[in-house]
Amino acid sequence: MRLEANDIGFRYTAKSPYVLQALSFAVEQGERVGVVAPSGYGKTTFVKILSGYEQPTQGRVLLDGKPLPKKGALPVQLISQHPEHAVNPRWKMHRVLEEAGQLNEAVLSGMGIEREWLSRYPRELSGGELQRFCVARALFAGTRFLIADEMSTMLDVITQAQIWRYVLREADKRGIGLLVVTHNPALTKRVCARVVDLRNINGIKKVV
Amino acid sequence: MAYMNDERASLLEVNNLSVAFRMYGRGLLQNDLRVISDLSLTVNSGEILAIAGSSGSGKSLLAHAVLGLLPQNAAVSGEMLYKGQTLDIKKQKRLRGAEIALIPQSVTYLDPLMQAGNQARGADKSRERAKRQKSVFKRLDLTPQTEELYPFQLSGGMARRVLFSTAIITDARLVIADEPTPGMHIDQALEALSILRELAGNGKGVILITHDIDLALRFADKIAVFYAGTTVEEAPAADFLTGPAALRHPYSRALWRALPQNEFLPIEGFQPYAGALPPGCLFAPRCPLKTDACERKNPPMREIRGGTVRCVHAT
Numbered sequence: 001m002r003l004e005a006n007d008i009g010f011r012y013t014a015k016s017p018y019v020l021q022a023l024s025f026a027v028e029q030g031e032r033v034g035v036v037a038p039s040g041y042g043k044t045t046f047v048k049i050l051s052g053y054e055q056p057t058q059g060r061v062l063l064d065g066k067p068l069p070k071k072g073a074l075p076v077q078l079i080s081q082h083p084e085h086a087v088n089p090r091w092k093m094h095r096v097l098e099e100a101g102q103l104n105e106a107v108l109s110g111m112g113i114e115r116e117w118l119s120r121y122p123r124e125l126s127g128g129e130l131q132r133f134c135v136a137r138a139l140f141a142g143t144r145f146l147i148a149d150e151m152s153t154m155l156d157v158i159t160q161a162q163i164w165r166y167v168l169r170e171a172d173k174r175g176i177g178l179l180v181v182t183h184n185p186a187l188t189k190r191v192c193a194r195v196v197d198l199r200n201i202n203g204i205k206k207v208v
Numbered sequence: 209m210a211y212m213n214d215e216r217a218s219l220l221e222v223n224n225l226s227v228a229f230r231m232y233g234r235g236l237l238q239n240d241l242r243v244i245s246d247l248s249l250t251v252n253s254g255e256i257l258a259i260a261g262s263s264g265s266g267k268s269l270l271a272h273a274v275l276g277l278l279p280q281n282a283a284v285s286g287e288m289l290y291k292g293q294t295l296d297i298k299k300q301k302r303l304r305g306a307e308i309a310l311i312p313q314s315v316t317y318l319d320p321l322m323q324a325g326n327q328a329r330g331a332d333k334s335r336e337r338a339k340r341q342k343s344v345f346k347r348l349d350l351t352p353q354t355e356e357l358y359p360f361q362l363s364g365g366m367a368r369r370v371l372f373s374t375a376i377i378t379d380a381r382l383v384i385a386d387e388p389t390p391g392m393h394i395d396q397a398l399e400a401l402s403i404l405r406e407l408a409g410n411g412k413g414v415i416l417i418t419h420d421i422d423l424a425l426r427f428a429d430k431i432a433v434f435y436a437g438t439t440v441e442e443a444p445a446a447d448f449l450t451g452p453a454a455l456r457h458p459y460s461r462a463l464w465r466a467l468p469q470n471e472f473l474p475i476e477g478f479q480p481y482a483g484a485l486p487p488g489c490l491f492a493p494r495c496p497l498k499t500d501a502c503e504r505k506n507p508p509m510r511e512i513r514g515g516t517v518r519c520v521h522a523t
Contacts, residue, residue, distance in 0.1 A: 183392065
């Protein structure tokens with residue numbers, strides 16, 4: 001299986017300048033790819049397009065040669081830098097996991113989620129605690145590609161190591177392809193087999 | 209005043225600070241949630257104090273306590289001294305933004321209806337201020353066009369750099385930077401940190417709250433390690449670069465080991481929830497060195513090898 005962007009371009013409105021252009025990229029099943037570039041070069045826009053949160057202005061995103069499915073849980077899952085924006089504030093945490101079919105002992109112990117947290121609302125958890133739920137949810141049974149956009153920058157280094165260990169283990173076991181956006185060179189070295197500089201594949205070389 | 213003659217005099221001194229939030233349960237039931245307990249630290253002029261530690265260990269709360277920005281239901285006890293004088297609410301109001309500047313953790317602190325350039329310059333409309341803003345933007349790799357942009361047009365890292373500019377172009381004597389670098393490219397982060405170093409070089413004091421321990425330690429003089437609302441170790445930054453052998457507290461050593469460039473090794477368990485703190489040492493439930501003594505009483509800070517530590521086993 002392969003996730004690819006074919007010659008994609010993106011701009012916010014018909015009047016604004018292109019942020020991404022003539023960009024082609026592919027990640028294979030089981031691969032671990034790092035995406036780097038200075039801030040403001042469109043990394044987040046790029047991964048949002050890959051995971052279906054934004055539609056490209058030009059070109060196509062293909063999963064296994066076909067466009068991303070419009071219905072059901074997407075096999076391409078994005079974990080954002082801000083977990084507090086990614087969960088329903090009115091749901092208790094057990095519902096977040098139930099929705100993804102991830103409320104089981106293996107996930108809870110693997111991610112270090114305490115049973116007691118399940119009956120809390122998102123606002124009653126710290127960022128690190130909340131991010132564990134987001135990662136657990138994103139690793140639901142149907143996931144083929146996982147995109148981590150600065151997934152661990154806001155976390156302390158112990159939580160970071162804990163979450164990454166689990167993600168890498170699951171990805172290896174299930175042949176999940178990983179796309180990792182990070183500014184941390186040591187982390188890139190630790191988790192990625194290949195690193196792509198967005199500046200080298202994006203047709204737009206200069207951004208505001 | 210004495211501090212004026214002595215370059216290294218203490219700028220901010222926090223002694224036995226505790227912060228509790230009053231929470232309401234069912235009906236009229238009240239609970240006090242103790243989020244910071246018995247916390248002490250000192251920042252001298254000319255110095256960068258890095259604060260590292262667990263997410264949710266009270267790092268940002270400390271910053272907000274110093275500036276008097278805690279919500280109404282917070283009960284603060286202990287002592288905070290700025291240049292040797294008690295920091296009370298009146299003083300905090302007068303000093304914040306002028307003498308003490310904060311770089312807040314969340315980019316949502318930017319005014320969504322204000323362009324980046326104006327935002328960084330603040331209320332000061334002088335030409336001097338505008339000049340300073342332009343030079344800081346340039347150093348942080350923000351183009352002149354960025355000045356015209358509104359926050360929603362900025363990427364995460366750009367917003368961070370604008371936020372950073374707002375605080376460092378003031379004349380503040382004490383700058384509290386709460387996670388200033390996430391989202392910044394490594395070169396930009398290094399530039400931002402060297403700007404903080406220059407501020408310290410000019411006799412200002414800096415508190416640098418961060419998870420980017422490896423970056424921060426190249427610029428900091430001291431590091432305070434937080435866990436569950438209190439300091440467990442205060443050490444010269446050099447000790448952290450040396451590694452576990454030079455560190456004093458088992459949690460500090462665990463932090464070092466978890467860094468991706470070291471062992472990338474987590475420890476088991478969680479930081480205790482503020483409502484359910486253990487009776488003894490707060491780290492005991494996760495500590496490899498735990499003995500009966502640890503479970504009875506939270507040990508006080510004590511001095512060892514040029515640093516302080518809250519552990520009965522440290523040597």
